[in-house]
Amino acid sequence: MTGSKITGFSVHDIRFPTNVSGDGTDAMNKECDYSAAYIEIHTDGDLKGQGMTFTIGRGNDIVMYAIEAVANRIVGMEVETIFGDIGAFWTFLVGDPQHRWLGPEKGVIHLATAAVNNAVWDMFAKARGKPLWKLIVDFTPEEMVKAAAFRYITDALTPEEALKMLKEKEAGKKQREEEVKKIGYPAYTTSVGWLGYSDEKVRRLTKEALNQGFNHFKLKVGADVEDDLRRGRLIRSIIDDPANMPAGRKIDPATIQGKNAGPTGCVLMVDANQVWDVPQAIEYMKKLEPLKVWFIEEPTAPDDAVGHAAIRKALKPLNIGVATGEHAHNRMVFKQLLQLDAIDVTQIDSCRVSGINELLAIMLMSAKFGKPVCPHAGGVGLCEYVIHLSLIDYIAISGDMTRNVLEFVDHLHEHFKYPCSINPQGRYNVPLDPKEGYSIEMFEESMKEFAFPGGTYWVAAAAGNAPKPKHRGIED
Numbered sequence: 202m203t204g205s206k207i208t209g210f211s212v213h214d215i216r217f218p219t220n221v222s223g224d225g226t227d228a229m230n231k232e233c234d235y236s237a238a239y240i241e242i243h244t245d246g247d248l249k250g251q252g253m254t255f256t257i258g259r260g261n262d263i264v265m266y267a268i269e270a271v272a273n274r275i276v277g278m279e280v281e282t283i284f285g286d287i288g289a290f291w292t293f294l295v296g297d298p299q300h301r302w303l304g305p306e307k308g309v310i311h312l313a314t315a316a317v318n319n320a321v322w323d324m325f326a327k328a329r330g331k332p333l334w335k336l337i338v339d340f341t342p343e344e345m346v347k348a349a350a351f352r353y354i355t356d357a358l359t360p361e362e363a364l365k366m367l368k369e370k371e372a373g374k375k376q377r378e379e380e381v382k383k384i385g386y387p388a389y390t391t392s393v394g395w396l397g398y399s400d401e402k403v404r405r406l407t408k409e410a411l412n413q414g415f416n417h418f419k420l421k422v423g424a425d426v427e428d429d430l431r432r433g434r435l436i437r438s439i440i441d442d443p444a445n446m447p448a449g450r451k452i453d454p455a456t457i458q459g460k461n462a463g464p465t466g467c468v469l470m471v472d473a474n475q476v477w478d479v480p481q482a483i484e485y486m487k488k489l490e491p492l493k494v495w496f497i498e499e500p501t502a503p504d505d506a507v508g509h510a511a512i513r514k515a516l517k518p519l520n521i522g523v524a525t526g527e528h529a530h531n532r533m534v535f536k537q538l539l540q541l542d543a544i545d546v547t548q549i550d551s552c553r554v555s556g557i558n559e560l561l562a563i564m565l566m567s568a569k570f571g572k573p574v575c576p577h578a579g580g581v582g583l584c585e586y587v588i589h590l591s592l593i594d595y596i597a598i599s600g601d602m603t604r605n606v607l608e609f610v611d612h613l614h615e616h617f618k619y620p621c622s623i624n625p626q627g628r629y630n631v632p633l634d635p636k637e638g639y640s641i642e643m644f645e646e647s648m649k650e651f652a653f654p655g656g657t658y659w660v661a662a663a664a665g666n667a668p669k670p671k672h673r674g675i676e677d
């Protein structure tokens with residue numbers, strides 16, 4: 202695919218009615234219509250870039266406007282100039298002399314920057330005929346450091362240190378790439394335990410997930426402690442029972458090290474989506490101690506690094522870890538979480554921070570501080586994105602996937618031209634199509650149906666006769 206100059210773009214408001222079936226619900230977010238604020242960048246050739254950021258519905262109204270404002274600045278730019286120094290391009294993108302006041306580097310303007318930057322990286326990968334992860338793992342260590350966003354984090358990690366770390370990993374890259382292509386990348390499922398699901402549905406989905414090969418399961422908690430204990434015990438009763446294990450199932454002990462695994466080696470995690478104050482989080486999690494979870498995710502406000510550190514310290518004697526990051530709005534928040542030893546797991550989000558340049562910096566910091574990166578994927582399009590990030594982390598940065606599990610939610614993949622997929626061992630397959638870029642291109646028919654408010658689904662919904670959505674999870 203070729204093109205020399207960016208000539209324009211279109212922005213699309215795509216919303217899926219996941220709220221109908223309670224998919225995506227948690228103690229904080231009880232009405233989720235998984236939505237993509239989606240951009241397509243056009244060039245004077247056949248090269249195009251698709252990108253998006255994620256919201257849970259009405260947020261699209263606002264972020265769409267911001268995407269337009271950010272993207273206006275790149276019209277007329279030469280693509281090879283951008284690709285020649287993508288680090289400088291990122292600095293330009295976050296450095297608008299007037300938009301910067303809106304963040305800086307956080308909130309709606311940063312979500313919009315993510316959509317645009319994701320689309321540019323998608324275009325870069327397509328121009329080189331590689332899926333995005335491959336484009337980046339083929340970078341030299343110098344190229345990767347040049348692409349990463351180091352501003353404001355050099356007290357935690359300098360470019361020179363990063364270069365040394367990357368060079369140390371160079372020799373094993375080829376072998377790791379071959380290995381992960383063969384066995385896939387470890388995954389966990391959140392699809393069994395959304396807050397809005399009945400016990401019956403949790404039971405059915407947990408059994409299905411076990412048979413799909415998963416051995417890590419995440420449950421939403423924080424609305425009612427008795428409900429949480431009942432639902433958690435229900436999942437544990439299924440995943441801890443050897444009779445429910447698929448034939449021939451063997452769990453590598455290395456992958457459960459340090460985790461609160463049950464007798465079959467299966468692991469449970471819980472996610473509170475920020476509902477608690479710090480002391481409440483500690484008290485509540487003491488009550489959930491019988492569930493023997495590996496970590497509590499987002500126990501409190503996402504910007505509160507000191508609060509996370511206090512929770513982690515208090516829960517350590519119970520062998521409960523702390524994870525966060527899906528709402529950590531930039532690399533500086535991750536820096537503080539890591540410097541304060543406030544987390545056990547780094548949960549980067551492909552659409553919250555400003556795209557690949559910033560994500561590279563966060564993954565490099567996590568590797569330096571010895572924390573596994575387990576990206577967030579609960580949303581539309583996020584699973585498609587994050588497999589690329591985990592592959593970059595494993596092949597080129599950390600060189601380790603023993604403690605890592607990448608989130609998987611089983612919703613809405615059918616709308617993407619290059620959907621992610623899971624192998625029979627419950628692991629992500631490696632995206633291999635040279636035309637897929639960052640894997641986020643949506644089918645035109647899907648966009649026509651779910652464009653808001655004019656798509657066929659939403660027009661029918663406004664008239665009171667919405668067709669029953671067909672997405673997975675809708676059965677009961």
Ligand SMILES: C[C@H](O)[C@@H](O)CC(=O)C(=O)O
Binds near residue numbers: 233257579608
């Ligand atoms: C609102 C989203 O579905 C959120 O609950 C996702 C999430 O926290 C996760 O996947 O983790």
Ligand SMILES: [Mg+2]
Binds near residue numbers: 472474499527577579
């Ligand atoms: Mg979460």
